[in-house]
Amino acid sequence: MSGDVAMMSDDDRPLRAKASSSGHNGAPVTNGTHDGAGESSSLSEDDDMPLSQSTRTKSEPMTPDKRFLKRKKIAIEYSSSDDETPLASPAKSSTSAVRSTAVPMPGAIQATTLPAKAVNGNGRNAKAKALTDSDSEDDFTPLVKSRRTTNGKGKQPPKKKVKKEVVSDEEGESEIDEPAPKKKAPAKRGRKSKVKEEDMDVDESDDDKPLKKPATKKAPAKRVKKEASPSETPKAKKGKVKKEEDSGESPKKGKKKKEEEEEEAVYRWWEQQQAEADDSIKWQTLEHNGVYFPPPYEPLPSTVKMRYKGKPVDLPPAAEEVAGFYAALLETDHAKDSVFNSNFFKDFLGVLAKNPPRDKTKITEFEDCDFRPMFSHFEDEKAKKKALSNAEKKELKAAKDKLEAPFTHCFLDGRKEKVGNFRVEPPGLFRGRGEHPKKGTLKLRVRPEDITINIGKTATIPKPNVPGKWKAVKHDQTVTWLANWTENVNDAHKYVFLAAGSSLKGQSDMTKFEKARELKKHVDRIRQDYRADLKSKLMENRQRATAMYFIDRLALRAGNEKQDDEADTVGCCSLRFEHITLEPPNFLIFDFLGKDSIRYYNRVTVEEQVFKNIKIFKEGKQDGDELFDRVDTTRLNKHLASYMKGLTAKVFRTYNASITFQEQLDNGTPAKGTVQEKLNAYNHANRMVAILCNHQRAVPKTHEQSMGKMKDKLRGFKYERMKLRHALFAIDSKFKKKKKYADDESDMDDDAVIEHEEQWKEREIEKAEKKFAKENEKLVEDGKEAQPDSVLKDKRKEIEAEFKRLAKERGTNKAALKREKPTEKIEESIDKLDEKIKTFKLQMEDREAGKEVALGTSKINYLDPRITAAWCKLHGVPVEKIFSKTLLTKFPWAMEVDGEWKF
Structure with a gap:
């Protein structure tokens, strides 16, 4: 769960940059000086566990009983070879299908509201070809061999599976995929490869590392058992275990078997058809256990105290907790920031006014505060935790997982679906992005009385895991959030949604990209109209046309007005006098802070009439004055909607990113190159999109x-x-x-x-x-x-x-x-x-070229994943080389297209 950003779906996240001569359709893409932060991309050296699933044949009819298909089991073998065989042959248009996190339930109703025709008709359902990958024993034989232990029979002991952990910190939830060990082919026929449920569950992450190539094999499908609902009592669950024991099956074996069966079903929502669907209704039944609140604050040992003017201060728990927030950041850049320090100390004094030191110490000056003793204590605790044995770490993780288990999934229309950000943000200090004026402000502890939950009318109302009652309980079937609250720093609304691989998220993604794809039918007419309006006698129309030119050609965000207490970031409609410099005969120099305070600097060539318009708009104005004083995002989007239902400036941004990406791939991919040469061409195309969309980052410190x-x-x-x-x-x-x-x-x-x-x-x-x-x-x-x-x-x-x-x-x-x-x-x-x-x-x-450009945001939010899937099949590149396990789970519907599909 993100700590500082409102949890809105499809949030625009910034990436990184490199020079190029042009973007799509002649749009200039030039280099400049950029700074900011973004996420990093990586080479295909990660060992994420790939996913697979069964598909029905094209000729097989789709019946309600066959909507939920069984997933194929997989045997996985990893290799360091770069010459990997693709998962699917372009000639046969086979697909490497990926599972959704949805688990079907008996009696589940059709939940999708997206007609099948929304998906391009080029999709195919075919059985994925098994992939094998092996290197010669002569490759890189080490000169020094390490001693290997055996079980006394000349055989190596079995290797342990490495589980994936989901880690949470103050800033949010991130996924750590530890490399899985190589697996040898089973010695006996019929032996099955077992994959635990926790190994396969994924969360959306900014760390977008590609997978290595899997080796798949068929396994017989299993019948799916009925899941226990979230409201099922522990007593009932114990009774089930007892029943298994009475039947002669060990509880451990039964549990593992159940986990496998839960994993095997796939809900292929994109194949469903609902001719008369009501788009406003998102679900029929919804059950969940609410959200998980962080544990209460535990006071520090009596020997650990902050100092004021060299003397220890006896703080009550409420004030000590806030002091600890700052102490934990003592060695970071935040503690060196004057705005951060000023905002923190202001709020700290406010807390002290309500919770004064027990020894009557009067704290008035920030410079006299010494948080070093608390910082040292936190560092010692980190070292102790790091020094724990593997068994102790596993025990702690098991205890944590047990506490969070009831909140990780919900039941949507009878199907078990994974919840994305089920953890409530812990209190802390707001860090923000870029030069945010409120960085350092105290984020208060969120309590049940602050949270509104959304749940089905017939579902049992869950009880919070901490004392308190919900602010409100809603039964709104037109929204997809499970809970929401308003945080105190920016009064931003925070939401709890389903995970990235859920059916509702998938439908939202598909609709977004289909909307951008539909724009192709109207874009020529829109461009013709705004070019004509560049010379309009009405100033409003001329300003709107010029703004549309920038949004279309430079992929600028529309921009909204900012309050005084918000970061001074701008978009197209909120550009001011000082943000554009004229350079005759037809150059414009843009220099402003975009989303997340990432600097946008670009010197571009524009049409003569656009140059004249900007010169007119600047006349009689000075620094601080709005350039487009007769246009705002509301009126602009209303005008765009007159061309196409649902068209907004953001749809233009998605369209331009995807169409540019498609053109770059078509023109830059070597037909007979190696896999790595094709991957370099793919990353180059992605970088061009990142530059176009100003997805930049500072060069990583590492x-x-x-x-x-x-x-x-x-x-x-x-x-x-x-x-x-x-x-x-x-x-x-x-x-x-x-x-x-x-x-x-x-x-x-x-x-x-x-x-x-x-x-x-x-x-x-x-x-x-x-x-x-x-x-x-x-x-x-x-x-x-x-x-x-x-x-x-x-x-x-x-x-x-x-x-x-x-x-x-x-x-x-x-x-x-x-x-x-x-x-x-x-x-x-x-x-x-x-x-x-x-x-x-x-x-x-490739890594050196991408050091200032972040590629992850493009893949997640702006590039139609079907472009990647089709390109991989056409050029024989394993999709796991590009999409991480997270993205494969997020976009299973995109894997259905064939190699000839185009955006």
Whole structure:
């Protein structure tokens, strides 16, 4: 749950930037100086677990009983290879379908209000082809092998699955997808790959990392059991477990089986047809348990106190909590901000007036306050938490999950659907975005008396998990929120909605992109009209036409008037005299703070009449005066709606982003390039959209460090190639005369080799130490005796000896591999390394090019996901390379299109 931003659906989030000559339809896209913050994109190196689902054939009729289909089970194998086979063949137009988070229930009614014709008719339902991915054993065989434990029978013990955690902080809810380990193919036929429910649940996240390629296999479908409603009592649930035990099935096995069955059904809402649907009715029945309130404040130990003029202050809990909010941020940039400090201290004094220090200390000056003792205590607590064993961390997480479990899902028209932001924001200090005038202001604790919940008429009214009663209870079937309240800082309305992968969210997304796609039919007429109005004798029409030109050609936001206590951000209609500079003969220089206080700086070429109009609009005005003083967003959107129902300036922005993206992909994708070359073309097209929409970010603080690590990895590839060449020379000196192997690798002089081997040695020792500690921790947990230190000492000696051998090989142009290989295999490994080096260099170029441009917002809010799905199928690129698990869950309906689909 976002802490500082109203939870509105499809919120515009800023991204990042790079130079380009033109946008769509000749729209100028030029470079400038940008600052701000946004989210980061990443290379396809994440190990998110992919999703899969069954689909019906095109010829099979759609009956109510078949609306809910069974999901195929998957066996997943991860690989570092970049030459991956796509999930779907463009020729066959097969699809890689993705599950929705909806779980069907017996007796569920048709909930969708979106007719099937709203979706493009090019979608196909076909069975996804299984994908396999394997690398040769010769690829990157480590020169130093770590000792591996066995179960005494020569077999490796089974690897643990890595679960995904959803983490919450003051600023909101984020998803952490930990890399999943490789899974070997099952030894016995019929053995099934089991995926836990918590591994598959996802939340929408700004961290948009692509998935690696999965290997899928078919599994028999299972019947879905009836779910327990949110109001089901613990006693009833215990009775179910007892019944399972009486039937001879263990509770643990029964629970796992139930979790699998819950996961298997897919509600394909986009295939439903409801000819006479009432668009105003969003649902028929709705059950949920309300929202989860954070626990009450726990006072600090009596030895931890803030100081005033060097003396400890005995604060009551209410004042101590607020002081702690600031203390926790002591080493951040916020504590160095004068506006932040001023707003905090003003509110802190207000709290002290109601809750004065118990020792009668009079606090009047911010400079005399010392929050360092509290900060040190918080840091110590963080260190203690970090030092907990894995078992203790799991226990704490299990306890937290147990408390939150009743609030994570709701029942919508009988289907179990995931709730997005079910946690109520904890109190804290408002941080805001950019130069917000209220940053540092105290966010008060939200209580049940502040919250209105929305629920079905026949549903049981839930009780809050903290003392208190709801402000109000509504039964409004025309809205999709479950709860709302008004926060105290900006008087903004906060809402609790369903998760990104829910049916209601999916319908909203599809409608939005279909609306933008429909604009194609009207855009020529709209442009013709506003071009004519650029010379209108009525000043209102001339200003409106000029604003529409900027919105259409530069993808500017419409802009709304701001209050004095809001950040001074502007859009097209709220541009002021000082925001545009004229540069003859036909250049305009835009310089203003856009959404989230991201600077928009752009020098563009405009039509002669537009230049003349801006000159006229500026006459007789000065700094602070509105440029478009006869146009506002309400009147502009009303005019746009006369062309097409529901058309607004925001629809133009979505249309321009998607059409520009489609054109960039069509013109820039190499037909016969490698997967990585095509991915670079995709990211370039996305960057052009980000520049057009001013989706920018400051260069990440970790960028240089990240690039340094990539350079070290590239040097590792070159080192490995060098050793393989030298191994060839040791076998047969004739290879020295071959041009392919004669030249040394670039950047691999003697100093570079020594540095690489030293760093490698340190990593191997560190890896051995961590493995030794982890194995001992597990042995102790199992009640066994820990390994003696001599085991680690022997391992270190083994590593030292190996690197001494490597040191002796320096300068000899000969090398011995850990395992002998024929020359053919060595040559094959060198060829693979050459391809890896080429691919990795492309990845480095892509990351460097995108350091100031954030790509995630475009993918989430502005680019029709069907463009990506069709492009992947047409060019043989696995969609998991581009869409994270979060986005695959958010856009399952988009995966239905074939490779020929166009926006």
